[in-house]
Amino acid sequence: MQTVLEVGGLKLYYRTRQGLVKAVDGVSFTLKSGEVLAIVGESGSGKSSLGYAIMRLLPENVALYEGKIVLYDTDRAFDIVSLDEETLRREVRWKRISMVFQASMNAIDPVSTIGDFIYRILREHRPLNKNESLKLAADALKSVGLPATVLNMYPFELSGGMKQRVIIALAIIMRPLVVILDEPTSALDVITQANIISLLKELKRDTSMILITHDLALASEIADRIAVMYAGKIVEVGDIDDILTSPKHPYTMALLGSTPTLRQDKELGFIKGQVPSLINPPPGCRFHPRCPFAMDVCSKEEPPEAELARGHKVSCWLVRS
Numbered sequence: 292m293q294t295v296l297e298v299g300g301l302k303l304y305y306r307t308r309q310g311l312v313k314a315v316d317g318v319s320f321t322l323k324s325g326e327v328l329a330i331v332g333e334s335g336s337g338k339s340s341l342g343y344a345i346m347r348l349l350p351e352n353v354a355l356y357e358g359k360i361v362l363y364d365t366d367r368a369f370d371i372v373s374l375d376e377e378t379l380r381r382e383v384r385w386k387r388i389s390m391v392f393q394a395s396m397n398a399i400d401p402v403s404t405i406g407d408f409i410y411r412i413l414r415e416h417r418p419l420n421k422n423e424s425l426k427l428a429a430d431a432l433k434s435v436g437l438p439a440t441v442l443n444m445y446p447f448e449l450s451g452g453m454k455q456r457v458i459i460a461l462a463i464i465m466r467p468l469v470v471i472l473d474e475p476t477s478a479l480d481v482i483t484q485a486n487i488i489s490l491l492k493e494l495k496r497d498t499s500m501i502l503i504t505h506d507l508a509l510a511s512e513i514a515d516r517i518a519v520m521y522a523g524k525i526v527e528v529g530d531i532d533d534i535l536t537s538p539k540h541p542y543t544m545a546l547l548g549s550t551p552t553l554r555q556d557k558e559l560g561f562i563k564g565q566v567p568s569l570i571n572p573p574p575g576c577r578f579h580p581r582c583p584f585a586m587d588v589c590s591k592e593e594p595p596e597a598e599l600a601r602g603h604k605v606s607c608w609l610v611r612s
């Protein structure tokens with residue numbers, strides 16, 4: 292499979308009154324064509340900030356934004372970090388890479404019909420008249436299991452699951468190379484979550500996805516690979532089977548151990564301590580204050596990345612290539 296997205300040494304720091312928040316601090320990974328990569332970790336690990344950084348949707352208090360984010364299309368490549376704003380807006384964002392934001396179903400214009408809402412966004416990227424735009428919108432809604440009649444409805448007439456499907460339809464309407472999904476099943480009931488998961492399984496055939504979630508069960512349903520993020524860094528990445536059955540980083544082990552299962556003989560674990568402050572993260576390995584296997588070197592030096600079989604990479608002093 293060809294590489295569609297390459298991220299290298301990506302950093303995103305925010306300026307606050309308390310100091311610099313190192314939300315994304317040296318993250319690197321690749322995404323292949325047709326692949327689903329899940330970014331998992333606790334709340335506050337920098338997962339959503341990573342999604343915003345890839346889209347280059349940056350708040351005013353950004354203090355540092357650097358590294359490499361290259362999106363590869365058939366005939367050209369886009370360096371998102373250094374790209375001029377006009378080209379980014381017209382040629383990349385939503386057209387070649389799109390994002391379903393966390394709780395984004397609440398962002399639909401409440402006083403516009405779904406058709407008008409989608410049309411206003413489409414006209415920024417495609418030279419289509421309204422009838423052409425609505426035809427495109429109807430096709431996108433059909434692909435997520437909604438009838439064309441939804442175009443004439445207002446948000447208050449739709450259930451939460453229907454609104455989430457509208458947002459997903461909007462994300463795929465331009466047939467982007469990559470779709471980023473930030474907690475796509477949060478704030479939905481269990482039945483609706485199951486329906487959205489089934490939908491994402493169908494959509495993964497046609498596009499590459501980055502799934503941002505704290506839900507390992509969701510990741511195991513959809514993803515081909517998992518990247519485990521902790522305190523602004525990716526500590527382990529590998530194929531879904533490798534991560535779920537043979538985790539190597541102590542944080543990954545703890546994360547899996549604290550995930551509920553149907554096994555009655557298994558005691559539910561928990562991760563001691565708290566996620567560290569991203570303003571003043573611990574030196575060395577950022578997980579060492581909570582790690583049951585921590586050694587002296589863990590608090591002094593950042594661990595190198597060790598590559599194991601089949602692209603399984605781990606940043607831990609306990610692991611050697």
